[in-house]
Every structure is written in C-alpha cells, then in structure tokens.
Amino acid sequence: MTTELEFERPIRELKDKIAELQSFMKEKDIDLTEEITRLEEKLNNLENETYEHMKPWDRVQIARHAERPTTLDYISYLFTDFIELHGDRLFADDEAIVGGIAMYEDLPVTVIGHQRGKDTKENIRRNFGMPHPEGYRKALRLMKQAEKFNRPVICFLDTKGAYPGMSAEERGQSEAIARNLVEMAGLTVPIVCIVIGEGASGGALGIGVGNHVHMLENSWYSVITPEGAASILWKDATKAKLAAESLKITAPDVKELGIIDEVIEEVKGGAHRDPKEQAERINVVLKASLQELLKLSKEELVEQRYEKYKNMGQFTFVNDSIGVN
Amino acid sequence: MLKDFFSKNAKKKKYATIPTAKIKHDVPEGLMSKCPECKHIMYTKELKKNLLVCQSCGYHYPMNSYERINSLLDEGSFIEYDKEMISDNPLNFPGYLEKLEGDRKKTQLNEAVVTGEGTINDFPLVIAVMDSRFRMGSMGSVVGEKITRAIEKAVEKKLPFIIFTASGGARMQEGILSLMQMAKTSVALKRLSENGQLFISVMTHPTTGGVSASFASVGDYNFAEPGALIGFAGRRVIEQTIRQELPEDFQTAEFLFKHGQLDKVIKRSELKETLTKVLKIHAGGRE
Ligand SMILES: [Zn+2]
DSSP states (O other), X not given: OOOOOGGGHHHHHHHHHHHHHHHHHHHHTOXXXXXXXXXXXXHHHHHHHHHHTOOHHXXXXXXXXXXXXXXXXXXXHHOEEEEEOOOOSSSOOOTTEEEEEEEETTEEEEXXXXXXXXXXXXXXXXXXXXXXXXXXXHHHHHHHXXXXXXXXXXXXXXXXXXXXXXXXHHTTHHHHHHHHHHHHHXXXXXXXXXXXXXXXXXXXXXXXXXXXXXXXTTOEEESSOHHHHHHHHSSOGGXXXXXXXXXXXXXXXXXXXXXXXXXXXXXXTOGGGOHHHHHHHHHHHHHHHHHHHTTSOHHHHHHHHHHHHHTOOOEEEOSSXXXXX | OHHHHHHHTTTSOOGGXXXXXXXXXXXXXXXXXXXXXXXXXXXXXXXXXXXTBOTTTOOBOOOOHHHHHXXXXXXXXXXXXXXXXXXXXXXXXXXXXXXXHHHHHHHSOSSSEEEEEEEETTEEEEEEEEOTTTGGGOBOHHHHHHHHXXXXXXXXXXXXXXXXXXXXXXXXXXXXHHHHHHHHHHHHHHHHHHTTOOEEEEEEEEEEHHHHTTGGGOOSEEEEOTTOBEESSOHHHHHHHHTSOOOTTTTBHHHHHHTTOOSEEOOHHHHHXXXXXXXXXXXXXXX
C-alpha cells in the first residue's frame, strides 16, 4: 500500500467511509446506493480539488515520497539494453549518480541521473543521491563518450544537492560542477534533462545544462532546498514551507519563469501511484524533444543551448547611474 | 612570511576561518586603521598605499571593485560596461527591492559586479570585479548578465577575460533565476574558450557557493589571494552534516592550493606583476 501524505488524509478518510458503507450495505442488505454515489462524487471532487490545486509544500512532499520512481526505475521502463558504466577513472565510483548506455527504441543513447536509494541501506550506499565530485566527473566522462560516438544524452535530475562534506571540498566539488556546466554548454550532441524529483542547487545543475529541460509536475527545482533557504533567509529551517512558496520552485512556477520547456503531467496523486504510466508520459515528451533536436547540426545544438541560457534572467536599467567612478 | 604567521599563531582565530555569514568588511576608514588580525595600527593612507595589506602580518583587507580596478589597470584606461543595469524583483520576493536600494545607497554601486575593459601595463583586456559589499557579492540576474556580456565583449574584441570573484554564492531572492546564471556564464565561457581566448580567474575573499561552482573554478589559470575563503558548501553546513570539526585552514586559498585546486596563491603586492607576465606570454612574448 502506498504511504499516505498528510494532505491526502481527508481523501483516505472518505475512501474508508465509502468502503464501510459498502460492506454495511452487503451485510445488512439495505440499499445505500444513493448515499454511496453521493459520497463517491464527493470523493472525486475532493481528489480533484486536492491534486489539482496542490500547494508548493504538498508537491515537495510528493517529490520526496519514499516510493517515488527514481532514475533507475525510469531507465527500466524507457530504455532497453541498458548497461551501467562505473567510475570517474580518477578516484572512485560515486553511486549517487548512475549512468550508462542503452537503446531508446532504435536510437543508441547515453543516460545519466542522480540516484537515491529505496531504503536506508541503499540510501547510505548512494549517499541519499547527493554526489561527490567523482559523481560529476563520471557523468562528464560519459557525456564526452556520448559526444565521441554521436549519441544523445538524457539526464534525470533528482538530488537535494551536491554533498556538503570535507572530502568533497578537498577533491574539488566546485570545480567538478563548474567543469560540467562549461562542457555541457559545448557538447555537440542533443542533451535532454528531466527533473524527476528534487532539483537543488549546483548539485542538480551539474548534470542539468540541456537543449531541452523538462520537469515532472510534482518535482521541484530551486537554487537551494526549502530548508536551506529558510535557514539562510530567516535563520529558521522550520520555515521551509514558506520558502517553498516564496522561491517559486514548483514545475508550473519554474515554467512561468522561462527556465524549463515542458511540465510533464503526473499521474493523479503523484508518479509513485503508477510508475509505468508515468514513464509513458515522460516517453511522449522525451520522444518529441529528441525528434526536434536530432534535426539540428552540431553547431546548431551548441548555438541553441547558448541562446537558451543567455536569455535567462530578469533585470532593468536606471536612467541616471548612481554608481561612483 | 605569511606562512610563518600561519604556523606560529596556529591557536589564534584566523580571518580565513570566519564563517561566511559573519564576514565583516573591515574597510579602513578614518585616519588610523587597526588590523583585525594582529591589531597592528597603521595610517589609513599608508595602508591604502600598501594595497590594503597589513604591513605587520600580511592580512589582506577586502578590496572593493573600484579599488581593485585602480590598483591594477593603467590610469585612465578603464571603460565601464553596463553600469546602469539594476536588479528587478522577478519573484516578487518580500523586502528584496528595499534591500537592493539600501545596498545601492550604502555602497554607491548598482550591483555586485563591475565590468569593463582597460589595460594592464598596456595589455588590453576585459575585466569583471565582484564586490562583496553589495548583497554579499551574491549572484542574481544582473551579476550573471553583466559577466556574460563582458565575456561576449571579450569574444567580440578578441581580448583576454579576467575575473576577480568575491561572492557568498547565489542570490536567494531570485531563486532559480539565480541558479541559472551559473549556466549562462558557462555557455559564454565555453564560447570564449572555443575561440582559444584566455580566461584568468582570481578568487578573493570570499568565493563560495554558486560562484565557486561556476566561473571562478574554470579559469585557464586559477589564482587566489592569501587567506581567501573559497569553497562550495558553507563551513557550518559541512560541520552539521559530518558532525566533526573542520581543520583550521579548511577552505582557505592555502587549503585549496594544497589540494591541487589552484595554480598559485598570489600576494596582492605581486598580483599585477604576475598577471602582466601571463598576459605577455599569451601575447607571444610581446611587451
Ligand atoms: Zn595585521
């Protein structure tokens, strides 16, 4: 059974009530059809109300749902012949990022993504999907390999951020991310990025510079986690809910800010309720993206990425400068 | 000498280990200035003549953007770009416009970076200098756009590009737009690099977060000033994550140098000379 989130409780309560009436009706042989129909209608409305008008914080909860499909789940639905490739050839294999080669229908591709664990044991192995520099360097190695063999790159973003640890700093976390941004900018094959869960900070962007960038409806993408923002802005991590609202981190908000291309609609209640169906919805958008991008030449792909990112930002001008000189 | 200072006074609190949030700008004002490190008192005039470096202990006071430009560029050579660009409030973040206005008044700057072109010992270049007095030097849309435009100018004019970073990281109040400035500056730097043009990064105190994890770290040459705080994650965040105390010199320029992240830590007094050498070599040895 799917773990219920707090904001979903009224739905479950109503469902329980309907089930109760149904069994009561059977048991006592009383006709309660009318009452049940009325409640079912109410349930339908409540579900629509709840899932169609989800607050940012509700979406954050769904994005963090323990059963939410991960990169490897989507790889299993979307691709065939996947072979995972390991290691950065410099230090280690970081299991917080997975990557490899596969077939996407009849197209060879390289797939890379943040990978969090499904349980505590796996999460420890995968460092909760928070990469070290070697993760970004593995990703870069695979991207350069994709470029050599002219394969499109598909990246799944799902991280609370790059790991903030001593060893990560010693091995150049900043440089590893920075290098990826620059190299992804110049990659001569199509790059399609999809935020599938959480997308925080440079840790997400480190595999996120694409020709097309899409987000699942209940994923979030932000300069920092809501908790991190709250603690910096208001010195109070418990104000994360407020930060999630103020920072405009939901897929519809990020789309409105002109940062992403498509919001991929989720299964009602969230991707975890039907991962296979969710993968199919990703498939539709991914296919359209690749069809469009495969028409572009190497130069056009780099140029398209340049224009895309060049246009991000909002600023204005003063008439009289007040600066000194 | 500086090295000696570090080892001899190992127990004393170092400016380099001040947590990001507490970074103070002991910008010397008044007739006399007291070094925040060794308490040595100097005439402010003398201190400024000494490039804002303590004569006694070698502490590098923070330098603002125009002081930096004046200390490096040939007199009268600087032409500023996009001086009138200012921030908007794209997320309608409460209080953001007031904070910007306050910093504009306080610093007489329009934003946290000054860009333009000029010459260093007659070598022409495009330069960007971040200023940590304005919103902690954080990068929002304006900082990203000004730097990107400066890089584009360097491409257009076939000039080297040099940046002095000083930043607490991303501009929270601009959310995801702030994050995307990392990508924006990167696409521009890639074009500069593909053209075979020179990019020098000089990291000054402090260079952290999103700025550290983008242009600051990918110079053809990565330099830093002594004692500068440089790192991806904040010290406090790391300590909370790993539940372990960090070494005293953690995330200083010297720490990064030791771990192979920097080409050279350069004292301010030797900066102009070193940069001139690099520019000369890249000009094929021509003076
Ligand atoms: Zn001193």
